[in-house]
Amino acid sequence: MQQQDPEPAGETEPVAGAPRRPATIYDVARAAGLATSTVSRTFSNPTRVSARTREHVHAVAEQLGYQPNPLARALPSGRTRTVALIVADITNPHFFGIIRGAEEQVRAAGFTLILGDSKESPELEARHVEQLSRSVDGFLIAASRMADDSIRELASHRLTLINRQVDGYSSAIVDVVDGTRQIVEHLASLGHTSLVYLAGPRRSWLAAQRWHALRTAARALGLTATRLGPFPPTMHGGGAAADAALGSKTTAAVAHNDLLGIGVLRRFAERGVGVPSDISVVGYDDIFGADFCSPPLTTLAGPFEELGRAGVDLLLRARGPERRGPQPQQLVLPAHLVIRGSTGPAPG
Known part of the structure; x- marks a missing residue:
């Protein structure tokens, strides 16, 4: 009774x-x-x-x-109304928009957001998930460095990916293929016949996708594309990346992200290399500060706050470990090229 x-x-x-x-x-x-x-x-x-x-x-x-206490409230129901967002590098401004969008959407749903930094480590990502699994209702992982099989091993957790795709999981990404095509078309229109891709981390799914898209678009437009690196996706990695680009004798360099691109611009300035008179430089992400450098960086922009909001929506609708709920969805948001002073006509 x-x-x-x-x-x-x-x-x-x-x-x-x-x-x-x-x-x-x-x-x-x-x-x-x-x-x-x-x-x-x-x-x-x-x-x-x-x-x-x-x-x-x-x-x-x-x-x-x-x-x-939300954890105390969760004991009878198993629900904490808390979501964890794990990002690859909390110091990278690329993630600022994703974090803001996710936090706004989580709060609107009556949940609380916990933020974790994996420091570019797949092992730390997996540890975050295991350690927080009893404290949160689900996980958003942005730019995961884990291998596909490692992500699948987390099948007992409610999980959604941002800027990463794995079969069987909901995900939200910016359109790499169409966005990269815009980059190559822009460089081709300026008379460039070759480009180098200054690659990001080996474990970056996005780095692999960007290189594949660059190579495909370059081939379609008759440009030569070469992959150099990998390089650390930071401004400090820009020195080695810039030197490698100069050694390749190319007229255009596409950096894995804006931080690397800004580091490349700094190194070129130190060496007296003209941008864009000697070489054009393009980045990805349109981070805060991409238009503050000299020259301002041409870059591929995306709706990253919307990406964070979409990731939360997908997570809250996702199937749980009991496999109930809607089928996984893969959402692709549009990208657009922001043309600034770092790109110009190919040197004659």
């Missing part, structure tokens, strides 16, 4: 002398004149208390400023 909760002694009175420390469930129970177990049930399993008791407890909790 289900035990009925006791009714509160009377109407809710203003609570005087609220504690200065954060209020606890015991404070709420004492002020409401109810057992602690009844107050706990009100937050963790509200259908087991009467409407009058729920209203009374919530009114007292609001007056005391009490905030239920």
Whole structure:
């Protein structure tokens, strides 16, 4: 037989002398004149208390400023209303828009976002997932460095990917193929007949996709494309990348991302190489600051805040470990080329 909760002694009175420390469930129970177990049930399993008791407890909790612990609330239901977003490098401005969009969408859904940094390490990514698995309802992983098989080993977790695609998982990416075609068409229109791709990390799925798209588009337009690297996807990696590009005798360099591209511009300036008079430079992502460098960087932009919001929507609709829910979806958002001062006609 289900035990009925006791009714509160009377109407809710203003609570005087609220504690200065954060209020606890015991404070709420004492002020409401109810057992602690009844107050706990009100937050963790509200259908087991009467409407009058729920209203009374919530009114007292609001007056005391009490905030239920989401993990404690999750114990009976298995739900924490919390989502974890794991990014490859939290210092890379590329992820700022994704984080902002994800946080806005999570908050709108009544959830809380936890942010994790994998520091470009697939092992740390997997560890984050295992360590947080009991604390969150699902995971968003942006630019995952894990191998496909490693991601599939996480099948017991609700998981959605951003800027990565793996069969069987929902994902949201920016259109690499069409965006890269825009880059190559722009360079071809300026008379360039060759380009080099200054590649990103070996474990980057996006780096492989960008190189494949560059090579395909270059072949279709009669350009020669060469892959150099990999290089660290940071400004510090730009020095070695710039020197390698000069050694190739190309007239155009496409950097894996804007951070690397800005590092390339700095190295060219140190060496007295004219951009774009001697060589044109293109980046990916249109990060904050891409238009502050000298010259401003031509780059492929994408709707990254929208990407973060879409990732959250896909995750909240995704199938859980019990495999119930809609089939995985792979969402592709459009990219567009932002032309600035780092590209110009091929030198004669």
